[in-house]
Amino acid sequence: MTKIKNNIVKLSAEEKIKRSARELFTQKGFAAIKTRDIAEKAGINLALLNYYFRSKQKLYDLIMEENMVAFRNGIIQLFGNTQMNLEQKIENIVQYYIDAFLENRDLPAFIISVIHQHQHGNVIDNKFYTAIGNAQKVFLEQIKTHLQNKGINSIHPAHIMTNLMSLIFFPFTSSNILKSRAGINEQDFIELMIERKKMIPLWIMSMMEPTVNFKK
Amino acid sequence: MTKIKNNIVKLSAEEKIKRSARELFTQKGFAAIKTRDIAEKAGINLALLNYYFRSKQKLYDLIMEENMVAFRNGIIQLFGNTQMNLEQKIENIVQYYIDAFLENRDLPAFIISVIHQHQHGNVIDNKFYTAIGNAQKVFLEQIKTHLQNKGINSIHPAHIMTNLMSLIFFPFTSSNILKSRAGINEQDFIELMIERKKMIPLWIMSMMEPTVNFKK
DNA sequence: GTCTATAGACGGATAGAC
DNA sequence: GTCTATCCGTCTATAGAC
Structure with missing residues (x-):
């Protein structure tokens, strides 16, 4: 997470993925959510999810x-x-x-x-x-x-x-x-x-x- | 559902599928359950599920x-x-x-x-x-x-x-x-x-x- | 770190034999 | 009605370029 001028916070890709994942998993659970849903909501590339969190399961466990x-x-x-x-x-x-x-x-x-x-x-x-x-x-x-x-x-x-x-x-x-x-x-x-x-x-x-x- | 001798009730395939589906869907919801889980639990062939209920979604809606x-x-x-x-x-x-x-x-x-x-x-x-x-x-x-x-x-x-x-x-x-x-x-x-x-x-x-x- | 492209597995559904 | 075999779209995960 990097602070930029005017005190506006620009989230890192990692953080964006995590926040999107939390919202979706908390609402609908593990099975109902696709990694593509998370990537799309976070506005990041699908591959980054695995880059940062290794797998859907590990990301879910974290959340x-x-x-x-x-x-x-x-x-x-x-x-x-x-x-x-x-x-x-x-x-x-x-x-x-x-x-x-x-x-x-x-x-x-x-x-x-x-x-x-x-x-x-x-x-x-x-x-x-x-x-x-x-x-x-x-x-x-x-x-x-x-x-x-x-x-x-x-x-x-x-x-x-x-x-x-x-x-x-x-x-x-x-x-x-x-x-x-x-x-x-x-x-x-x-x-x-x-x-x-x-x-x-x-x-x-x-x-x-x-x-x-x-x-x- | 067909009654056989000794008052033991032998369930039809359709009924077995429905009961298995109800138990599984009620426990874990739609997304977490595979049609193969239902078929296995019911002890019937996977194809029968679609034969009787057309699709997983229709079976779930029924349940x-x-x-x-x-x-x-x-x-x-x-x-x-x-x-x-x-x-x-x-x-x-x-x-x-x-x-x-x-x-x-x-x-x-x-x-x-x-x-x-x-x-x-x-x-x-x-x-x-x-x-x-x-x-x-x-x-x-x-x-x-x-x-x-x-x-x-x-x-x-x-x-x-x-x-x-x-x-x-x-x-x-x-x-x-x-x-x-x-x-x-x-x-x-x-x-x-x-x-x-x-x-x-x-x-x-x-x-x-x-x-x-x-x-x- | 971030992307595109794709491998590879899975799962829902069906064709067609019996 | 019930089975086997298989199709085919979807999804997770990764290889590899930038």
């Missing part, structure tokens, strides 16, 4: 790894933190992921697809699951303690963690449904997502209240 | 349409019902979809992918969105009324509908994370999903209580 980094680091640092109380932690998690997904709207569907299609044995994936394992345990333990303090033993901590991730991820994958007929446009959608940064923690905390769990 | 039918009909009938009160309706929706997804575990990720990748202009998809549009409106209106009765005007009805779908869909796409290190196996996972049929309605109803929304 995937980078796409998963933010997700993985978020889990490790936010979920695994042992200083913060549960409510603060949930607020931070919600903030972090919603901000990240507003920046990259295809990321949630990409991550969901990768997680869903995971088959044990893959080296990259195993590294991934091992890395988030401990952080997950810390968070689940914290939920468990919180529930015990509230006198609730009827609900598995995994529900709360799953619900948290559900409320963060899913809306980004289903904006097309809201936009179709619910009278919600792109700007409305963004505002709703911003509102959720405030609301999701309230919703999740209320799920751990006796009044909700023992109702009826 | 996708069938996969989306249950989802679409669920929305139209359950969301669009004008007789039932909101709580009963939510209970029915949760029951219906969780039961369906327990039967076909890859369906949620498939539906999410189709919805997410939708670009307006596609005929099948437009039919789909038109069909669910009214049912969606009925449901949103009902939520709006419920919120007004509770004296809550700080929250958009779309949040509630989105939350409901989130809590139903997402867990099926992320079971791999729970299974990796949270000490949850396949049987535990199924039990958790069954518990959710009872819990999700309570969680959603509580989101429409003033105590939750005006807290802090």
Whole structure:
């Protein structure tokens, strides 16, 4: 990447390929994208893709790894933190992921697809699951303690963690449904997502209240 | 499909192809699957695929349409019902979809992918969105009324509908994370999903209580 | 580093025998 | 209806000129 006058940044061919590849792979996955699509979008010659990245598969692996980094680091640092109380932690998690997904709207569907299609044995994936394992345990333990303090033993901590991730991820994958007929446009959608940064923690905390769990 | 003695059902080649195709396409999508994969899985000759279904694309369209039918009909009938009160309706929706997804575990990720990748202009998809549009409106209106009765005007009805779908869909796409290190196996996972049929309605109803929304 | 041209493999589809 | 053999367009990857 070379800076030129007027502070305008002219991207190198390598960078242009990578950005185009990220956008396309994140939207549609490995199999649906042709190297020609990437080259065309980047405005570079097809041969340069192999020159810089060796193969389509290696380029994809690079993109995937980078796409998963933010997700993985978020889990490790936010979920695994042992200083913060549960409510603060949930607020931070919600903030972090919603901000990240507003920046990259295809990321949630990409991550969901990768997680869903995971088959044990893959080296990259195993590294991934091992890395988030401990952080997950810390968070689940914290939920468990919180529930015990509230006198609730009827609900598995995994529900709360799953619900948290559900409320963060899913809306980004289903904006097309809201936009179709619910009278919600792109700007409305963004505002709703911003509102959720405030609301999701309230919703999740209320799920751990006796009044909700023992109702009826 | 021909019945033979001992009540064992021997599938026709056509049916074998369709079942194999459904499993593979639902798991990995159109682009990642080769016609040769389908033929091999079905134990039939590659040429038969084209003989019965004309092309890979036509076979996929057939599978996708069938996969989306249950989802679409669920929305139209359950969301669009004008007789039932909101709580009963939510209970029915949760029951219906969780039961369906327990039967076909890859369906949620498939539906999410189709919805997410939708670009307006596609005929099948437009039919789909038109069909669910009214049912969606009925449901949103009902939520709006419920919120007004509770004296809550700080929250958009779309949040509630989105939350409901989130809590139903997402867990099926992320079971791999729970299974990796949270000490949850396949049987535990199924039990958790069954518990959710009872819990999700309570969680959603509580989101429409003033105590939750005006807290802090 | 960047291009053109092309090798070489793959995958969808079909012709034609049985 | 089912098979084998094969066609042919497409796609990844590379050789080699500049």
